[in-house]
Amino acid sequence: MTTHHPTTRRLVYGHAQMQDCLAFADANTAAEEGGEIKALAAARTWGEARQVQMTHLWNPAGPDYYEPEDGYADDKPFKINEVSAVAEGxxxxxxxxxAFKLLPKDVQAQFGKRExxxxxxxxxxxxxxxxxxxxxELRQRGxxxxxxxxxxxxxxxRSFSPLVG
Structure with a gap:
């Protein structure tokens, strides 16, 4: 029998408002990921958005997805919800x-349900x-x-999601 070993023992969690349930993230990287998301959301132009460096996430406004010559000039105003990956959720x-990666399988089964x-x-x-x-339960497990x-x-x-009505 193989057991699932979570990747970290340091977790941050909270009330995810869009799904109205608890959610977990890796405390070792969560703050940096949050910074990447905020940096992209704060970009004022497509040029700034393209240059946002991502370590943990991928940049959905990056040069692999949006080229200046396709109408996304560096000085064109940037709105994060115009990025298709963001608009599509x-x-x-x-x-x-x-939580599927971070929590032990038995804990997932006991406290949550797959939706x-x-x-x-x-x-x-x-x-x-x-x-x-x-x-x-998690603290008892170290x-x-x-x-x-x-x-x-x-x-x-949550601050810019098109899914927030």
Missing amino acids: DWPPMVTER FTVHNGDILEIPLAQEAELVA YEVTRDDDLINVLDG
Whole structure:
């Protein structure tokens, strides 16, 4: 029998508002990923957007996707929701799908349920009511767990998501 070994023991979690459930991220990289998302969202021109350096994520406005000669000149005003990957809900990746990689399988089964979304695949839906019990279980297993709702929602692209009505 093979057991699933999560990639990190340091987790940040919070209330993902778009799916109204708990979501988890790797605390070792979450703040840097959040910074990448904020940097792209803050770009004022396509030139700035193209130059945003991504270490953890891919840049959906980058030169591989949008060329100046295709009408995306460096000085053209940039709005993140004009990026097709963002408009389609593919970027940033849904924060609620990370639990599949970060949480042990038995914990996933005990506290959450796999839900299919029309946007981009499955999410692990963990009810907010499970928070105390789930966090206690993870800490008992040696996880370092910190709550940061703002960061979780930044990772989910909540501030600019076209899915937010």
